[in-house]
Amino acid sequence: MPMMSSRRDWANEALAFAAQKLRRGEISRRRFMQFTAAFGAAAALPIGGALAQSGQDSLKFLVGESFWANWHPYNHTAQIGYKIQRNLFSRLVEVQPDMSLAPGLAEEWTQIDGNTWEFKLRPGVTFHNGAPLTAADVKASIELASGHTPSDPPLAITANWVPHEVEIVDERTVRLKAASPFGPVLNTLAYTDILSAADIEAGQEALEAHPNGTGAFKLVDDQPNVKTLERFDEHYRGPAKLKTLTWEFIQDAQTRLSALLAGQADVIDRVVPDQRALIDGNPDVALISVTAPEIQSVWFRMDKEPFGTNLDLRKAVAWGMDRESMAAIVGGNTLVADSHLATGIEYRVAQTPMYTFDPDRAKAALEAAGGGVAFELGAPTGFYPKAEEICQLMQQNLNEVGFDMQLTLLELGAWIDMLFGESKPGEAFYGGWGNITRDPDFAVATLLHSPGAWTGANDPRSDELIDAGRVATDADERAKVYADLQAHLWNDLLPSIPILYSDLSSGYRANVQGYELYPTAVQDFWPVEIVE
Amino acid sequence: MSDAGASVGGAAETTIGRSGGAARFLLRRLAQALFVIAGVACVTFFVLRLVPGDPARLMVPPGSSEEAVEAIRVKLGTNLPLLEQFATYVGGLLQGDLGTSFRYERPVLDLVLSVFPATLALGGVAILFSVVVAVPLGIAAAAQPGRLIDRFVLVLAMIGQSLPNFWIGVMLVLLLSIQLQWLPAIGNESAASYVLPVITLSAVLVATLVRTVRQAMLEALGEDYVRTARAKGVPWSRILFVHALKNAAIPLVTVLGLQIGFVLSGAFVVELIFNWPGVGLLALQAIATRDFPVVQGVVILVAAVFVLSNLLVDVAYAYLNPRIRLGVEQ
Numbered sequence: 001m002p003m004m005s006s007r008r009d010w011a012n013e014a015l016a017f018a019a020q021k022l023r024r025g026e027i028s029r030r031r032f033m034q035f036t037a038a039f040g041a042a043a044a045l046p047i048g049g050a051l052a053q054s055g056q057d058s059l060k061f062l063v064g065e066s067f068w069a070n071w072h073p074y075n076h077t078a079q080i081g082y083k084i085q086r087n088l089f090s091r092l093v094e095v096q097p098d099m100s101l102a103p104g105l106a107e108e109w110t111q112i113d114g115n116t117w118e119f120k121l122r123p124g125v126t127f128h129n130g131a132p133l134t135a136a137d138v139k140a141s142i143e144l145a146s147g148h149t150p151s152d153p154p155l156a157i158t159a160n161w162v163p164h165e166v167e168i169v170d171e172r173t174v175r176l177k178a179a180s181p182f183g184p185v186l187n188t189l190a191y192t193d194i195l196s197a198a199d200i201e202a203g204q205e206a207l208e209a210h211p212n213g214t215g216a217f218k219l220v221d222d223q224p225n226v227k228t229l230e231r232f233d234e235h236y237r238g239p240a241k242l243k244t245l246t247w248e249f250i251q252d253a254q255t256r257l258s259a260l261l262a263g264q265a266d267v268i269d270r271v272v273p274d275q276r277a278l279i280d281g282n283p284d285v286a287l288i289s290v291t292a293p294e295i296q297s298v299w300f301r302m303d304k305e306p307f308g309t310n311l312d313l314r315k316a317v318a319w320g321m322d323r324e325s326m327a328a329i330v331g332g333n334t335l336v337a338d339s340h341l342a343t344g345i346e347y348r349v350a351q352t353p354m355y356t357f358d359p360d361r362a363k364a365a366l367e368a369a370g371g372g373v374a375f376e377l378g379a380p381t382g383f384y385p386k387a388e389e390i391c392q393l394m395q396q397n398l399n400e401v402g403f404d405m406q407l408t409l410l411e412l413g414a415w416i417d418m419l420f421g422e423s424k425p426g427e428a429f430y431g432g433w434g435n436i437t438r439d440p441d442f443a444v445a446t447l448l449h450s451p452g453a454w455t456g457a458n459d460p461r462s463d464e465l466i467d468a469g470r471v472a473t474d475a476d477e478r479a480k481v482y483a484d485l486q487a488h489l490w491n492d493l494l495p496s497i498p499i500l501y502s503d504l505s506s507g508y509r510a511n512v513q514g515y516e517l518y519p520t521a522v523q524d525f526w527p528v529e530i531v532e
Numbered sequence: 533m534s535d536a537g538a539s540v541g542g543a544a545e546t547t548i549g550r551s552g553g554a555a556r557f558l559l560r561r562l563a564q565a566l567f568v569i570a571g572v573a574c575v576t577f578f579v580l581r582l583v584p585g586d587p588a589r590l591m592v593p594p595g596s597s598e599e600a601v602e603a604i605r606v607k608l609g610t611n612l613p614l615l616e617q618f619a620t621y622v623g624g625l626l627q628g629d630l631g632t633s634f635r636y637e638r639p640v641l642d643l644v645l646s647v648f649p650a651t652l653a654l655g656g657v658a659i660l661f662s663v664v665v666a667v668p669l670g671i672a673a674a675a676q677p678g679r680l681i682d683r684f685v686l687v688l689a690m691i692g693q694s695l696p697n698f699w700i701g702v703m704l705v706l707l708l709s710i711q712l713q714w715l716p717a718i719g720n721e722s723a724a725s726y727v728l729p730v731i732t733l734s735a736v737l738v739a740t741l742v743r744t745v746r747q748a749m750l751e752a753l754g755e756d757y758v759r760t761a762r763a764k765g766v767p768w769s770r771i772l773f774v775h776a777l778k779n780a781a782i783p784l785v786t787v788l789g790l791q792i793g794f795v796l797s798g799a800f801v802v803e804l805i806f807n808w809p810g811v812g813l814l815a816l817q818a819i820a821t822r823d824f825p826v827v828q829g830v831v832i833l834v835a836a837v838f839v840l841s842n843l844l845v846d847v848a849y850a851y852l853n854p855r856i857r858l859g860v861e862q
């Protein structure tokens with residue numbers, strides 16, 4: 001930026017000097033024209049930073065996931081949707097950068113009994129369209145998310161959301177009542193966007209077409225790859241410091257980084273490990289990184305031979321993989337996994353043994369399992385950083401201890417087809433599971449609870465523990481249930497082998513302040529500002 | 533060229549618009565063009581459906597029930613038998629309907645046309661830039677064969693043809709956008725935004741054209757009419773730019789016409805590097821999300837441009853060399 005400014009200033013000074021010379025008659029008109037052509041072009045040339053830095057209150061954020069979701073908060077599962085919705089809508093409770101919860105639209109809350117929670121709403125909150133927030137809006141929103149309000153076709157997220165009905169106690173008080181206790185209630189409410197009852201009444205298409213929330217920003221321009229948000233001055237926390245916030249999808253990680261380094265973007269997400277050094281070495285930009293609650297694992301097909309019925313075989317894989325080197329390949333804040341619950345998830349307990357790379361133990365386990373087997377492992381390319389290299393190392397490790405692993409690298413769409421296709425090809429998969437809440441129920445139910453578990457697992461004990469954790473509302477009780485579940489998964493079942501907890505990094509210009517990286521799928525730009 | 537000239541007996545008969553031959557030629561070529569485009573549309577349709585990856589499965593939460601996936605298939609129409617889908621597709625094409633994007637839920641024609649001007653502008657400027665750079669360099673090299681300028685041009689051409697355009701693009705961004713901060717690294721918001729993508733896209737084209745011009749000019753300058761013109765005292769510049777260049781223009785136009793397809797395909801890479809909002813970027817996103825109608829729409833558009841540019845080259849032949857008669861077998 002200083003370099004750009006100095007070039008422009010220099011060209012302008014030269015032009016002024018030439019004009020002065022012309023007025024004094026010291027140079028000819030022709031000579032003056034030559035000057036203006038050369039320096040005028042230099043002065044007028046739009047340059048990188050000048051394009052993006054349209055003002056101190058405008059910020060451009062480049063994201064690596066396309067905007068494929070609609071604006072209905074409960075009818076998509078796009079991570080990018082959760083990220084941008086954080087700025088457009090508000091929730092009763094709000095997740096913080098450390099994954100703790102803080103009051104949002106609810107000033108306070110109380111657990112009445114195992115099935116009932118009461119929330120006191122904040123006064124003076126308004127939607128972007130000017131309508132005031134009422135208890136009726138909260139009731140309509142939660143009952144839409146829970147599935148109590150019928151929706152045809154069914155909404156995408158209902159199965160994993162709060163199961164409650166809502167009773168309006170008074171204009172500022174609501175009670176959430178469920179048929180049975182629901183342990184993840186607060187963590188789930190931290191992702192339950194509150195909509196206007198009138199908008200819900202207008203129907204699904206209206207909700208999908210345009211967001212009308214109580215968030216710090218409102219949507220003013222909606223292009224396929226660019227979303228422009230403007231500050232909502234009546235936001236309950238006070239107006240955001242930025243006036244304009246532009247989200248732009250740029251698929252290629254190198255292009256995002258180039259834009260940041262050239263000053264055409266203020267913040268970029270999904271910085272890949274190879275790019276860290278470029279950011280670290282540049283004083284104009286900075287890197288912010290955390291370990292995300294996302295596990296990269298090898299998932300076995302538990303409903304298929306050879307792994308489904310042979311624990312020794314699965315343990316042979318666990319002992320035979322050099323997970324430390326795999327985590328090192330990714331680098332950054334990547335950690336070697338030591339539980340089926342990722343770092344940051346509540347009630348996580350580090351497990352033993354660590355399954356540290358031990359070819360001899362792997363060979364012994366393989367012998368106990370009946371000898372080496374051939375199997376196919378499907379892995380996606382271009383999605384999880386370094387997945388290809390990790391799987392190639394895995395193939396080398398496992399083939400050395402007696403397996404015959406065939407690695408099938410697939411583009412993401414083909415990998416999803418392979419994973420969920422009806423013919424169930426392949427015996428194992430490399431894949432990741434990212435948690436949008438810190439609740440352990442979200443972390444394990446989809447992958448492991450039968451029927452419909454991704455792994456094809458059908459294990460009564462783990463089903464029982466997952467169910468017990470979901471209905472437990474007492475913290476100590478939940479801690480015990482999830483401790484038992486983690487030990488069971490790690491030692492007795494091993495339906496997947498967690499390899500690493502992912503690095504999550506964003507880059508930003510040095511003049512951006514207040515930007516915090518949430519480990520989960522959240523980006524909150526309310527406190528962010530651009531300073532001199 | 534001289535053989536062709538001999539075969540038509542030096543009739544010097546420009547036939548565009550003069551006889552029915554040209555009209556018949558154009559009609560025949562247009563029919564061929566339509567046939568090619570229809571073939572491309574059909575092949576694209578079936579090839580896309582052979583590629584693994586169910587668009588419906590990519591649009592629901594991972595692990596959704598088969599019922600949920602099937603509901604999306606019904607919405608997209610991908611649940612129907614392949615031939616029925618094909619019939620619907622062809623029926624739409626005949627009415628100028630390229631279908632609706634799975635992802636954006638907008639007519640494909642609107643989507644493609646909304647981004648095509650950006651690609652057209654990038655490609656057009658790149659071609660113009662290439663001609664403006666390559667023709668003078670090629671002439672200069674041919675005018676002084678074996679001298680410094682000739683060697684410089686040959687080295688330049690070799691470099692341009694050897695380096696992949698994605699590498700050139702990244703290096704230009706590193707130097708001119710990141711280090712010096714002179715030019716934008718992404719987008720197409722200003723005239724300055726064109727500089728790096730155009731240079732990247734033009735590098736190979738300039739190299740190809742400069743070699744073509746040099747070679748064609750060397751051949752033309754060795755012809756008898758040049759010797760005659762020099763003997764008659766015609767100025768060297770007039771010989772170069774009027775007599776020789778016009779004859780050298782035919783191979784130039786041939787190569788240029790063939791390179792239009794290259795420019796379009798090269799634009800896919802360049803648009804990704806510079807986040808240029810054109811058909812290449814749209815197509816890459818559509819391929820990743822299995823948005824079949826959008827991919828089909830882009831392929832048809834690119835095929836149409838390619839076929840039509842070749843047709844224009846044929847027409848340009850007749851303009852540049854009256855001895856070539858459109859519509860006449862030679």
